[in-house]
Amino acid sequence: MSKVSWWSLLPGCCGSDDHNRRSAKSANKPVEKQSSFSDISSSTTTGMLSPEDLSVSLVGSNLHVFTLAELKDATHGFSMCNFLGEGGFGPVYKGFIDEKVKPGLKAQPVAVKLLDLDGGQGHKEWQAEVLVLGRLRHPHLVKLIGYCCEDEQRLLVYEFMPRGSLENHLFKRYFAALPWLTRLKIAIGAAKGLGFLHDAEKPVIYRDFKASNILLDSDCKAKLSDFGLAKDGPEGDATHITTRVMGTHGYAAPEYIMTGHLTAKSDVYSFGVVLLELLTGRRCVDKARPGREQNLVEWAKPCLTDARKLSRIMDPTLDGQYSTMGAQKAAALVHQCLSQSPKRRPHMSAVVEALEPLLELEDLPSGPFVYVAPGAEHGDEEGEAKADGRESGRRHGHRHKLRSPKAGRLSDVALCREVGARLKRNSPLLQTQNETR
Numbered sequence: 001m002s003k004v005s006w007w008s009l010l011p012g013c014c015g016s017d018d019h020n021r022r023s024a025k026s027a028n029k030p031v032e033k034q035s036s037f038s039d040i041s042s043s044t045t046t047g048m049l050s051p052e053d054l055s056v057s058l059v060g061s062n063l064h065v066f067t068l069a070e071l072k073d074a075t076h077g078f079s080m081c082n083f084l085g086e087g088g089f090g091p092v093y094k095g096f097i098d099e100k101v102k103p104g105l106k107a108q109p110v111a112v113k114l115l116d117l118d119g120g121q122g123h124k125e126w127q128a129e130v131l132v133l134g135r136l137r138h139p140h141l142v143k144l145i146g147y148c149c150e151d152e153q154r155l156l157v158y159e160f161m162p163r164g165s166l167e168n169h170l171f172k173r174y175f176a177a178l179p180w181l182t183r184l185k186i187a188i189g190a191a192k193g194l195g196f197l198h199d200a201e202k203p204v205i206y207r208d209f210k211a212s213n214i215l216l217d218s219d220c221k222a223k224l225s226d227f228g229l230a231k232d233g234p235e236g237d238a239t240h241i242t243t244r245v246m247g248t249h250g251y252a253a254p255e256y257i258m259t260g261h262l263t264a265k266s267d268v269y270s271f272g273v274v275l276l277e278l279l280t281g282r283r284c285v286d287k288a289r290p291g292r293e294q295n296l297v298e299w300a301k302p303c304l305t306d307a308r309k310l311s312r313i314m315d316p317t318l319d320g321q322y323s324t325m326g327a328q329k330a331a332a333l334v335h336q337c338l339s340q341s342p343k344r345r346p347h348m349s350a351v352v353e354a355l356e357p358l359l360e361l362e363d364l365p366s367g368p369f370v371y372v373a374p375g376a377e378h379g380d381e382e383g384e385a386k387a388d389g390r391e392s393g394r395r396h397g398h399r400h401k402l403r404s405p406k407a408g409r410l411s412d413v414a415l416c417r418e419v420g421a422r423l424k425r426n427s428p429l430l431q432t433q434n435e436t437r
């Protein structure tokens with residue numbers, strides 16, 4: 001999903017061969033108007049700072065300043081073997097840092113994000129990211145380890161998130177279906193991260209809450225990433241800030257698109273969209289679907305407060321394995337978050353309070369948990385699934401029992417580990433009922 005600037009795009013400048021990779025994504029990158037803030041040290045979206053001013057404002061942040069050569073070493077020369085993905089900012093590579101890269105560094109895998117110098121984003125987004133993550137730390141925000149600012153090159157070095165983005169897990173065919181409780185945990189984690197930003201001493205509006213910006217660690221713990229569009233919240237008596245309309249189609253709140261008035265409640269709307277994606281397994285905008293289904297919010301909203309209709313829009317890859325009561329409560333919450341009036345949307349702390357008890361609900365169906373086996377087209381497994389009386393009505397592949405809940409259902413975390421271990425081993429995500437661990 002591409003980000004958009006509704007008003008303008010800035011021209012880019014040329015980069016080196018290594019960094020000249022172009023993608024469809026890079027054609028549509030966000031740019032926003034410069035805004036000025038007086039308090040350099042704590043402001044998120046201050047005007048352009050020189051590298052010297054930036055390092056002064058980051059004193060105490062524990063961020064490491066890397067050279068380009070060090071990060072090249074850490075990523076095998078930004079090798080394609082280390083390529084993790086690419087968004088509006090530029091390509092992301094897996095790397096490894098330790099004492100050899102820089103004395104005093106803890107040995108750890110990292111993700112190195114490199115500004116595409118031909119793209120629509122630039123120093124401003126890079127700086128916003130460094131300033132927000134340099135001053136705010138939270139278990140549900142991705143950790144920024146350091147940065148590089150050399151000539152025109154701008155890089156960011158993050159903790160490595162082994163499971164990549166929620167977007168991949170929800171919408172890419174090669175990932176197994178996310179179990180219900182994992183979806184809830186991800187929603188709760190992301191809500192906590194967002195709530196932390198809103199309640200910070202100097203509140204921050206994230207402005208880019210979406211499935212691709214929610215990263216998952218090895219236990220499927222959710223962390224927010226990408227703070228290039230983040231803005232300091234209104235100060236004093238101000239109810240909102242007025243800013244260029246930026247964000248991603250399908251996630252941005254309607255009043256923000258219409259007026260440019262930005263509040264924390266704009267983020268709450270975006271949270272509602274992501275929670276709806278978690279419930280339905282559908283992208284917020286999907287041009288491949290029939291006309292009236294292309295906009296998820298428009299399509300799903302009438303079903304959110306009607307229990308019977310809700311069951312029709314729940315993600316079919318869940319295969320009914322979810323708490324009905326939990327789904328209804330989550331859907332009611334989505335409905336609230338998507339209120340036209342920002343005032344009627346809940347605060348993020350209320351969202352967390354509403355979601356957490358859903359983990360404890362005991363009306364989870366007792367049928368076996370089944371995986372979608374990505375890419376499996378034919379074979380014995382299909383026969384087995386049919387013999388089990390659970391005909392495949394799924395969009396992708398076939399289903400395979402993992403373990404009967406009554407016989408000791410795996411925790412969601414264990415499920416995540418299982419999927420991860422199998423991905424690492426490159427083995428198929430298949431597990432039959434009798435298979436033992």
Ligand SMILES: Nc1ncnc2c1ncn2[C@@H]1O[C@H](COP(=O)(O)OP(=O)(O)OP(=O)(O)O)[C@@H](O)[C@H]1O
Pocket residue numbers: 001002003084085086087088089090091092110111113142158159160161162164165212213215225226
């Ligand atoms: N810290 C990280 N650890 C592991 N993978 C990461 C990390 N950060 C980013 N990635 C991977 O790199 C990909 C690109 O991320 P990036 O945030 O640049 O773009 P995006 O979120 O897909 O798009 P957008 O520019 O609209 O935010 C992600 O899909 C994710 O899989």
Ligand SMILES: [Mg+2]
Pocket residue numbers: 087212213225226
């Ligand atoms: Mg992103």
